[in-house]
Amino acid sequence: MFRLLIAFLIIVMTFPTQADDRLIENFSSHPEMRWKFIADTVMGGISSGELKFNSEKGETYARMTGNVSTENNGGFIQFRMKMFNPLPKEARGLRVVVRGNNQRYFIHLRTRGTFLPWQYYQAEFEVSKKWTEVLLPFRDFKASSALIKKTPYPGDLRSIGVVAFGRDHRAEVEVLEVSYF
Numbered sequence: 001m002f003r004l005l006i007a008f009l010i011i012v013m014t015f016p017t018q019a020d021d022r023l024i025e026n027f028s029s030h031p032e033m034r035w036k037f038i039a040d041t042v043m044g045g046i047s048s049g050e051l052k053f054n055s056e057k058g059e060t061y062a063r064m065t066g067n068v069s070t071e072n073n074g075g076f077i078q079f080r081m082k083m084f085n086p087l088p089k090e091a092r093g094l095r096v097v098v099r100g101n102n103q104r105y106f107i108h109l110r111t112r113g114t115f116l117p118w119q120y121y122q123a124e125f126e127v128s129k130k131w132t133e134v135l136l137p138f139r140d141f142k143a144s145s146a147l148i149k150k151t152p153y154p155g156d157l158r159s160i161g162v163v164a165f166g167r168d169h170r171a172e173v174e175v176l177e178v179s180y181f
Helices: 002-014
Strands: 023-025 035-039 048-056 059-068 076-082 093-100 104-111 121-126 132-137 157-165 169-180
Touching (some): 035 048, 059 076
Antiparallel strands (some): 048 059, 076 157, 093 132, 093 169
């Protein structure tokens, strides 16, 4: 009986937990292959920045820093990941674990229905100096255009971006984890 119990515990402990099942990104195992830094220079802006992947206490996180400038019709820096696996239809939103320089940042989602570069869904969040869990329900994401659906559908997601946007400021945002709930 004891051996059966041990075998059962070993099997159960090897299965991922529900939180692991919902994980989209924890920046382990070559995140630079999945995440891309983009600045408004692609459209004539002059914002600048960089994306680095750092480790602290055995955990890897993304760190985006830079200067956002609205000159020359610019005003953003971001890092973005393409999504190759759709989220389940039951997903209600995104969970991010973040910290930074006490500023406002955004998550931008692109879907199958966002064809033009200026089409996305946007939700804002604030960062503090300490790691903080932020829940962003899909119903709170705002469509950037009247030509796309009002709310993003989880199964249609094609990319997730972390964005410093819309005003002149110094950006410093770090992301430890992205998952869905």
